[in-house]
Amino acid sequence: MKLKQDIRLTENFSVNEYLTDNDSEELSVEHFINIQNLTYKLQLLRNIVGRIDITPNGGGYRGGDYNKRIGGTQNPPSHHTKGFAADIKFDFRGWTRSSMTKLLQALGFTNVNFYWNAQRSGWVWLHVDIGDTWNKQQFNYRDMDAITKKEIKV
Numbered sequence: 001m002k003l004k005q006d007i008r009l010t011e012n013f014s015v016n017e018y019l020t021d022n023d024s025e026e027l028s029v030e031h032f033i034n035i036q037n038l039t040y041k042l043q044l045l046r047n048i049v050g051r052i053d054i055t056p057n058g059g060g061y062r063g064g065d066y067n068k069r070i071g072g073t074q075n076p077p078s079h080h081t082k083g084f085a086a087d088i089k090f091d092f093r094g095w096t097r098s099s100m101t102k103l104l105q106a107l108g109f110t111n112v113n114f115y116w117n118a119q120r121s122g123w124v125w126l127h128v129d130i131g132d133t134w135n136k137q138q139f140n141y142r143d144m145d146a147i148t149k150k151e152i153k154v
Contacts, residue, residue: 012043033083085130087125110133
């Protein structure tokens with residue numbers, strides 16, 4: 001679902017980084033605006049932590065059918081389906097869950113999932129979003145197993 005012309009959203013992010021050819025759904029204007037708002041916050045994060053990569057094949061925007069095919073949440077619908085979420089990787093060394101949680105909250109993210117490796121010694125990726133919070137609090141975070149994608153206690 002790549003756009004014909006890649007659109008630079010910030011100094012380090014373009015819209016096609018959020019899209020995958022595996023998804024045939026068109027990107028609406030509303031979802032494009034949501035991606036712009038998300039990208040602004042990701043750029044602020046990048047300015048602090050260095051290079052950030054959006055995970056391929058569904059780590060950014062997902063149409064509803066594609067989200068279902070890859071096992072994304074359905075009820076409530078994934079924030080990925082509205083352009084509110086990204087799954088990201090960067091150099092996590094030197095960051096604790098506490099310090100990263102505080103930083104993400106200060107930057108205006110509303111939810112984060114920390115996806116942990118099998119040994120629970122570090123994160124494999126983070127899900128960050130700017131959508132409604134999962135439990136009506138200002139900010140939420142959860143620890144998730146990167147393989148099973150189920151919530152865990154760390």
